Amino acid sequence: MNILRRKLKVGITYNLKKDFTHQEDQPIDSFEEFDSEETIDAIRDVLESDGHEVFKLGGGVGLIDRLRTSPVDIVFNIAEGIGGRNRESHIPALLEFLNIPYTGSDPLTLALTLDKSMAKKVVQSEAIPTPGFKKVERIEDLHSLNLRYPLFVKLCYEGSSKGVRLDSKVSDPNTLRGKVRWLLETYGTPVLVEEFVSGPEFTVGILGNEDPVVLGVMQIEIKGSSQDEAIYSLEVKREWEEKVRYHCPPAIPDDLLKRIEDVARRAYRALDCRDVSRVDIRVGGDGAPYFLEVNPLPGLSPVYGDLPIMARRMGWEYSQLIRTIFNHALKRYGLVE
Ligand SMILES: Nc1ncnc2c1ncn2[C@@H]1O[C@H](COP(=O)(O)OP(=O)(O)O)[C@@H](O)[C@H]1O
Ligand SMILES: [Mg+2]
Structure with a gap:
């Protein structure tokens, strides 16, 4: 890949754990997917060391005005979004609307993959093996369950093991019912019941x-x-x-x-x-x-992110991982020389 010589204005979009205050009635893992400032700074350092001008843009509504008044050439997006099953798509959709290039998948893919049941339907249509499953929106949906025990119970559209506990594997209908009820009541979002692999x-x-x-x-x-x-x-x-x-x-x-x-x-x-x-x-x-x-949107913490850990074990510096993601995006938009 050609090296980019032009200095770019690069925005980073993200949501920080520390910007949210945990309320007593919220599940303990409500903000699990959000990032720490160290991760954003680590990404910024790599981009700056390549000569780019980097702006930490965050992921709140203020971003809309900020992007309109002083646009950037490209955004390095790791924003998980704040709520709903389309939350990971919100910022990429905004960026598309404003015609601003960004790293990573587009809104369709981000929404499709966040909803595990939808992703599994697409994957199945390509004959890729995935465990049998049922999306459960209310407890009555368990009546027509046609799956083989043991089963695994998780949230349909969360990540970072939100809602996944050591007892998420269940071996009988009573325990299944209890676990599903707990997830529905605690998180208020649909549950995915899957055959255990x-x-x-x-x-x-x-x-x-x-x-x-x-x-x-x-x-x-x-x-x-x-x-x-x-x-x-x-x-x-x-x-x-x-x-x-x-x-x-x-x-x-x-x-x-x-x-x-x-x-x-x-x-x-x-x-x-x-x-x-x-x-x-x-x-x-x-x-x-x-x-x-x-x-x-894999976690990119240089300390505990699975992808950076994997990269390190494969002999890659963290900077090489960030640069490679960025360069793939630049290439897609024809921004490399
Ligand atoms: N069907 C399954 N069979 C066995 N283990 C599962 C299954 N689904 C999830 N798990 C376990 O739960 C973890 C979290 O589930 P995953 O689908 O990766 O959700 P998340 O988006 O929270 O990472 C997995 O890494 C795996 O250990
Ligand atoms: Mg996972």
Whole structure:
């Protein structure tokens, strides 16, 4: 890829955890997906070291006036958005409306992938294996459940393991009902009931557009849990340093690695991801890799983000990861020389 010589005005859009105040009646993980200032500064430092002028734009409504009065050449977008299943699309849609280029996937892909049930329908239509599922909006929806136990219960459109706990795997209808009721009442958003996939778990980093490339495959081992009980839950993600062992590249047979990469790449294409994504996959009892979800806005914390951890294990500097995402976007918009 050609090196960009022109200095650009680059905005960064994001939502910060510290901008929200936790209310007593809110779930403990309400702001789990939002970022820390250190992550934004780390991205800014990389872009500035390449000579760009960087503006931390945030993700509140003030952004609209800010973009109209002093536009930027391109936005590095990591904003998760504030509410609803289209929240990740809000800022990219605004940027499209204002004709401002931005990194990453477009509003359609961001909304489609945030709603796990919708993403799974698209993936299934391309014959990519994904566990059987049902979207549950009210408890009565469980009457017509045609799935094989054990099941897994999670929120339909959340990330960062919001709503996923160590007891999210359920083995009987009573426990299922209790768990679904708790999620519906606590979070007030639809629930996804899925067949439990009991084998090892992997996350796959993908970069690029016409010919997306696998950056790495990282196995997630939860310390002290047998493989078929392991859940990359909220509790585990919050205490990743003590509870998780990452293997990247993983010590698995070559043909399994290829199958995992293939599922991830096919899902990336099926969902029209752009520039970067991380695909979560779990291997079933039949030895086949199953698509769980794709994250087109993967966490980019240089300390605890799965993608930066994976990049580091694959011998990449953090700056190289950020630069590569940025360059893929520049190339799409014809902004490279
Ligand atoms: N169907 C499933 N079978 C087994 N484990 C699952 C299943 N769905 C989710 N999990 C576990 O829960 C974790 C979080 O689920 P995921 O779908 O990746 O949601 P999130 O968007 O919160 O990361 C996964 O990393 C995995 O450990
Ligand atoms: Mg996940």
